[in-house]
Amino acid sequence: MILNDLIQIKEKEMAARKPIVLRCCMAAGCMSSDSKGVKEQLEKAVADAGLQNEVEVRGVGCMKLCCEGPLVAADPQDALYVRVTAANAPSIIAALEGGRAEVAQTDPNAPFFAKQFSIVLANSGVVDPERIESYIAADGYLALHEVLNEMTPKEVVEAMVKCGLRGRGGAGFPTGLKWGTVAKSPGAKKYVICNADEGDPGAFMDRSVLESDPHSVLEGMAIAAYAVGADQGFIYVRAEYPLAIARLQIAIKQAKQMSLLGAGIFESPFSFNVDLRIGAGAFVCGEETALMSSVEGKRGTPRPRPPFPAESGLFGCPTLLNNVETFANVPTIYRKGADWFAAIGTEKSKGTKVFALAGKIKNTGLLEVPMGTPMRKIVEEMGGGAPDGGAIKAVQTGGPSGGCIPAQHLDTPVDYESLGKLGSIMGSGGMIVMDDSTNMVEIARFFMEFCMDESCGKCIPCRAGTVQMHHLLDKIANRQATARDLKKLEELCDLVRNTSLCGLGQTAPNPTLSTLRFFRNEYEALLQPDLYGSHGNGEAKPPTATT
Amino acid sequence: MNASVAKPHKKRMQALLDHASGDKRFKILEVHMKKHQFRQDALIEVLHKAQELFGYLEDDLLLFVSTKLKLPPSRVYGVATFYHFFQLKPQGRHACVVCMGTACYVKGADKIIDAITQKHKVRAGETTADNQLSLLTARCIGACGIAPAVVYDGTVTPRATPETALAQINQWLTP
Numbered sequence: 001m002i003l004n005d006l007i008q009i010k011e012k013e014m015a016a017r018k019p020i021v022l023r024c025c026m027a028a029g030c031m032s033s034d035s036k037g038v039k040e041q042l043e044k045a046v047a048d049a050g051l052q053n054e055v056e057v058r059g060v061g062c063m064k065l066c067c068e069g070p071l072v073a074a075d076p077q078d079a080l081y082v083r084v085t086a087a088n089a090p091s092i093i094a095a096l097e098g099g100r101a102e103v104a105q106t107d108p109n110a111p112f113f114a115k116q117f118s119i120v121l122a123n124s125g126v127v128d129p130e131r132i133e134s135y136i137a138a139d140g141y142l143a144l145h146e147v148l149n150e151m152t153p154k155e156v157v158e159a160m161v162k163c164g165l166r167g168r169g170g171a172g173f174p175t176g177l178k179w180g181t182v183a184k185s186p187g188a189k190k191y192v193i194c195n196a197d198e199g200d201p202g203a204f205m206d207r208s209v210l211e212s213d214p215h216s217v218l219e220g221m222a223i224a225a226y227a228v229g230a231d232q233g234f235i236y237v238r239a240e241y242p243l244a245i246a247r248l249q250i251a252i253k254q255a256k257q258m259s260l261l262g263a264g265i266f267e268s269p270f271s272f273n274v275d276l277r278i279g280a281g282a283f284v285c286g287e288e289t290a291l292m293s294s295v296e297g298k299r300g301t302p303r304p305r306p307p308f309p310a311e312s313g314l315f316g317c318p319t320l321l322n323n324v325e326t327f328a329n330v331p332t333i334y335r336k337g338a339d340w341f342a343a344i345g346t347e348k349s350k351g352t353k354v355f356a357l358a359g360k361i362k363n364t365g366l367l368e369v370p371m372g373t374p375m376r377k378i379v380e381e382m383g384g385g386a387p388d389g390g391a392i393k394a395v396q397t398g399g400p401s402g403g404c405i406p407a408q409h410l411d412t413p414v415d416y417e418s419l420g421k422l423g424s425i426m427g428s429g430g431m432i433v434m435d436d437s438t439n440m441v442e443i444a445r446f447f448m449e450f451c452m453d454e455s456c457g458k459c460i461p462c463r464a465g466t467v468q469m470h471h472l473l474d475k476i477a478n479r480q481a482t483a484r485d486l487k488k489l490e491e492l493c494d495l496v497r498n499t500s501l502c503g504l505g506q507t508a509p510n511p512t513l514s515t516l517r518f519f520r521n522e523y524e525a526l527l528q529p530d531l532y533g534s535h536g537n538g539e540a541k542p543p544t545a546t547t
Numbered sequence: 548m549n550a551s552v553a554k555p556h557k558k559r560m561q562a563l564l565d566h567a568s569g570d571k572r573f574k575i576l577e578v579h580m581k582k583h584q585f586r587q588d589a590l591i592e593v594l595h596k597a598q599e600l601f602g603y604l605e606d607d608l609l610l611f612v613s614t615k616l617k618l619p620p621s622r623v624y625g626v627a628t629f630y631h632f633f634q635l636k637p638q639g640r641h642a643c644v645v646c647m648g649t650a651c652y653v654k655g656a657d658k659i660i661d662a663i664t665q666k667h668k669v670r671a672g673e674t675t676a677d678n679q680l681s682l683l684t685a686r687c688i689g690a691c692g693i694a695p696a697v698v699y700d701g702t703v704t705p706r707a708t709p710e711t712a713l714a715q716i717n718q719w720l721t722p
Contacts, residue, residue, distance in 0.1 A: 029692045032703035066692020069705075201648030201687035239595070239632050240688050280591055280630030283686065297590035298622075299629040315588075358650035358691035365692050396649065430691075432649045446652055450686075456629075 001259045013137035018056040023073040027062035027211045035070035041089035061212020063125035066365040080108040112382045120328045121368045124212035132254040135215040143334040148268045156227035163338035164350035169323035170427045172416040181310040182228040185318035190230035193321045196237040199283040200399030203430030205354040206324040210244035214251035220327030225272045233274040283454035287502045301458045302502035345371035349415035359432035376410040390435040398427025400447045401507035403514025423514040440519040445473040447511035462505030465496035482530040572600045603634040639674040639681035641719045644698040648687030651695040662709035
């Protein structure tokens with residue numbers, strides 16, 4: 001494979017394009033509403049109408065507005081059909097020649113779509129994720145070619161530092177710095193790992209990226225491997241995402257066939273292989289040291305750092321570990337330049353962020369916006385606000401490690417620092433909207449139960465602390481607690497946060513602390529009067545008889 | 548596991564291998580291990596395959612894996628019990644997995660669980676006494692856009708309610 005082959009594939013693919021394209025969403029959300037049947041019927045209807053030469057029915061990845069699925073888009077008519085059933089197919093085909101289909105439509109220029117800025121999701125809903133040619137036609141693997149032929153690994157790292165990309169897994173560690181550290185670590189064998197163990201409940205960005213555009217992740221990993229000097233990569237995917245696993249397997253196979261993975265990529269000395277590792281349902285495996293332990297076939301328990309994975313990671317070798325969305329950003333950064341990327345977003349948070357909007361909101365689905373976009377714009381303007389005219393009470397970000405942003409702070413710009421100031425985190429990008437019917441104590445208890453179940457049991461503050469905090473929250477929710485229990489809960493939150501071994505324990509108190517900060521009245525309303533009084537130091541006063 | 552460990556290990560191993568030679572599934576599993584060159588770090592992959600073939604991981608199966616990969620049984624058992632995905636008990640004929648991710652929870656997934664528990668006397672994570680139905684929960688299947696989601700025997704269903712869930716289970720249980 002050389003550059004000419006790549007261009008030829010692209011030209012051949014473009015020449016084969018038909019004037020009308022029907023894009024049919026084949027991501028997991030729409031598939032569960034029978035989008036496969038819709039696609040089959042569309043193909044049949046095209047054949048019945050004798051339009052095979054004019055119309056292409058293309059299975060594509062996520063088209064973002066998941067709540068209205070299955071979605072079908074017609075180009076160039078600019079029509080977006082929603083909640084399509086297999087029976088609607090003939091009507092959609094008939095409408096291609098003029099007239100209006102008897103199928104519900106939505107405006108593809110509504111704020112939900114128009115205000116998005118796509119880097120990671122640029123190919124999502126456009127290319128066929130199961131055909132590498134489709135990705136190449138969208139300028140895929142060009143960045144890898146350019147990097148391998150025109151840049152030294154050092155220059156690749158420098159460009160990454162310059163663009164200012166920060167890890168999209170949640171903590172926001174500068175990606176360029178990480179790449180630089182791994183590149184500098186001595187060692188003949190190095191690894192690149194893609195963390196696709198998207199464990200946060202309520203987050204589905206990584207799943208969508210893997211299902212919609214798996215090659216962008218592979219290309220990003222290959223560029224990273226070249227930069228740090230690795231020749232073996234692993235993608236650690238959750239077992240809960242069978243479709244993403246299947247699409248990745250197809251993508252890896254196709255890339256190998258075209259020599260875009262394997263030995264001597266683009267006739268350079270650079271070799272890179274990628275293997276899949278399937279998770280088995282442990283939230284803690286999202287933590288990097290636990291993940292590596294799981295890739296090694298062991299129990300996924302974290303270990304203290306240092307040594308950091310950049311020095312001693314998988315099998316004791318220097319290892320680069322980035323999230324799916326981080327890798328998916330990489331090809332575009334090298335294709336369009338670090339300066340282009342650095343101009344997007346805020347001063348400290350560059351680029352865009354993909355959010356999974358869900359919960360009590362009108363438009364649920366995926367959206368990608370520049371960093372620093374006010375949350376109000378995301379939930380009210382783009383998301384359409386709470387359904388049935390309810391009022392938004394809070395927005396939860398960061399899953400079980402994050403917190404709740406109350407309605408009065410909705411004007412906060414979404415970037416790493418601003419969310420941190422409010423006691424929440426950017427997290428991987430799940431955004432759950434809660435309306436006034438949501439009980440915040442219940443939410444805190446829900447997340448604590450999650451952390452309690454998912455604690456790996458290695459360190460005591462997390463193992464025992466989460467159980468005790470859950471017990472206290474349970475007591476409060478059941479109206480059996482007193483002010484003293486609340487005080488104890490706060491002390492325990494502080495202790496677990498400061499003494500736990502890994503991120504799971506350190507952030508487990510976050511949902512509780514943030515709901516306590518903004519919705520303390522809800523907790524206090526559930527408290528019972530303290531029969532024994534208090535000395536003010538939280539100690540129980542013994543019920544001494546004062547006869 | 549405790550009781551079985553008491554048996555002399557060698558004797559038990561021989562009985563197990565005799566049994567395995569008559570069962571095709573063990574052969575398929577061994578081919579799968581060979582594909583991974585019997586590498587010890589492929590343990591999780593092998594357990595995935597074993598569960599796919601046998602439905603759940605019984606003690607003898609874990610012992611078989613530990614012998615073939617030359618790993619101590621404690622390590623195999625430790626890994627199998629650590630991850631939620633691995634089942635150590637037989638599952639019911641039908642599986643109803645209710646997603647309990649935040650989005651599904653906010654939209655009332657807990658009410659679906661309550662309704663099934665009440666009607667069929669089975670708690671989350673358990674199987675009914677007649678082995679017909681397993682009620683399971685998932686951490687988040689990433690189908691938050693169509694919450695609440697329920698997976699009936701591997702088929703994801705969007706926008707579930709207690710009524711639709713009970714209707715589907717009813718359909719399974721009526722012969």
